[in-house]
Amino acid sequence: MTAIARGLHLEQVSKSFALQHSRLDVLKGIDLGIAPGEFVAIIGASGSGKTTLLRILAGLEQADSGSITLNGRAIHGVGPERAMVFQEPRLLPWLSVEANVAMGLELNGESKSQALKKARHYLDIVGLTAFYDAYPRQLSGGMAQRVGIARGLAISPDILLLDEPLGALDAMKKIRMQQELERIWREQAITMVMVTHDIEEAVYLADRIVILGGEEVSPVQIVDIDLPRPRQRSDSRFVAYRQALLDTFHLNDSTSTDDR
Numbered sequence: 001m002t003a004i005a006r007g008l009h010l011e012q013v014s015k016s017f018a019l020q021h022s023r024l025d026v027l028k029g030i031d032l033g034i035a036p037g038e039f040v041a042i043i044g045a046s047g048s049g050k051t052t053l054l055r056i057l058a059g060l061e062q063a064d065s066g067s068i069t070l071n072g073r074a075i076h077g078v079g080p081e082r083a084m085v086f087q088e089p090r091l092l093p094w095l096s097v098e099a100n101v102a103m104g105l106e107l108n109g110e111s112k113s114q115a116l117k118k119a120r121h122y123l124d125i126v127g128l129t130a131f132y133d134a135y136p137r138q139l140s141g142g143m144a145q146r147v148g149i150a151r152g153l154a155i156s157p158d159i160l161l162l163d164e165p166l167g168a169l170d171a172m173k174k175i176r177m178q179q180e181l182e183r184i185w186r187e188q189a190i191t192m193v194m195v196t197h198d199i200e201e202a203v204y205l206a207d208r209i210v211i212l213g214g215e216e217v218s219p220v221q222i223v224d225i226d227l228p229r230p231r232q233r234s235d236s237r238f239v240a241y242r243q244a245l246l247d248t249f250h251l252n253d254s255t256s257t258d259d260r
Contacts, residue, residue, distance in 0.1 A: 006071055008034040008057070008159060008191070013066035015052055026052050030066070030220060032210060036158070039185055039192045041202035044212035045249060050195045051163055053212065057193065058084045058161050070158060080108070083152035087164045089144040091136040098123060098132040101151045108155065122150040125184060142173040146180070153188065162194040166201065178204055182230070203241045204231050211248060221248070 013030040016023045026049040034040050044050045055061040057068065059078035068075050075082070091100045101119035106112060120132055126146040136144060145165055152160050166174045166181075182205055185192050196202050202209045203225055211221040223245065227237055246252065 006036050007038075008032075008193075009069045011067045013053075013056065013063045013068065015049065015056060015061065015063050027056075027063075027212075032220070032222075034159075034191060034193065036071075036191055037189050039182075039205055039207050040194070040210060041206035041208075042193065042195045042210045042212060043197070043199060043202050043245070048212035050212055054084075054161050054163050054193065054195050057159075058082055060084070080155050081158045083155055083157040083160050085145075085148045085152045085160065085162045085165050087167050089136075089148035091144060091147055093136050095135075096132065097128065097134050097136070097139070097147050100136070100147060101154050104151060105154055118154055119150070122154045123147070125153065125188070126150045127180065140173070141169050142177050145169070145177065149181070149184065153184070153190070157190070159191045159193060162192060164195055164197060167197065174198075174201070179230075181205065186229070199245045200233065200242055203227075203238060203245070204233065209245070211245075 010030050010032040013027060013032075014025070015027040016025045018024075026047070030053065042050045042053060052061060056063050059075065059082065070081060091097075092103070095103065098116055098119045101123060102112070102115035105115035105118055110118070120129075123129065123132060126149055128143065128146055128150065131139070131143065136147075139147070148165070149160075162181075166177050169177060178201055181192075185205075194202075194205065206225055209223040209225060211223065213221065223241070225241060227235070227241070231238055233239075
């Protein structure tokens with residue numbers, strides 16, 4: 001793969017973990033290009049390395065080999081051009097919502113007043129204008145996850161990385177948050193890379209779906225989702241994409257494809 005100036009590019013990225021008497025290859029020779037402003041979902045069978053790949057992109061894990069470039073520059077470790085949103089929002093319970101979002105900005109050298117102003121701006125974007133002064137214990141799961149997204153957006157990253165951000169929500173809240181996440185992505189024109197075990201969620205949100213196969217399918221497959229937005233889950237083409245992905249994993253229902 002030839003890297004181009006813009007976007008995120010992985011070339012022959014591999015990662016293994018030591019076991020007692022051997023090594024487990026989790027990722028082998030991953031090639032992937034993600035364009036600026038694209039929404040990419042990563043799915044895969046258990047142990048296929050979805051979260052490992054996302055952590056490598058975030059700089060929380062180091063690849064054994066291969067290269068990763070963003071806008072033509074090699075990336076190593078964590079950096080402000082990439083922000084991570086975890087399945088659990090990991091909010092500090094003794095800080096208000098706005099203080100949770102502002103804290104990272106202050107640590108990066110912004111004044112308290114400027115950090116709070118920016119925190120409120122991004123809380124407005126995620127629909128939490130009325131909750132600046134609330135504390136995490138006063139929030140629903142979906143609201144807490146919105147705070148996590150606002151915190152990620154506030155540092156103005158090029159890429160927002162999301163590790164199963166809606167996995168802990170019930171079905172109704174998850175659908176609402178999928179709609180909100182799609183709106184935020186569209187309005188902010190930001191690149192998003194999301195790991196999910198929910199195939200329908202991947203079809204609803206992604207421009208492209210990256211399938212990490214593990215032992216079940218070939219190492220990497222990429223599916224382009226050619227559907228207009230906003231997407232209708234009852235659309236026959238939507239249903240066809242969903243069914244094709246289920247067939248890839250030899251599933252006949254909505255069984256999850258869980259990960260390590």
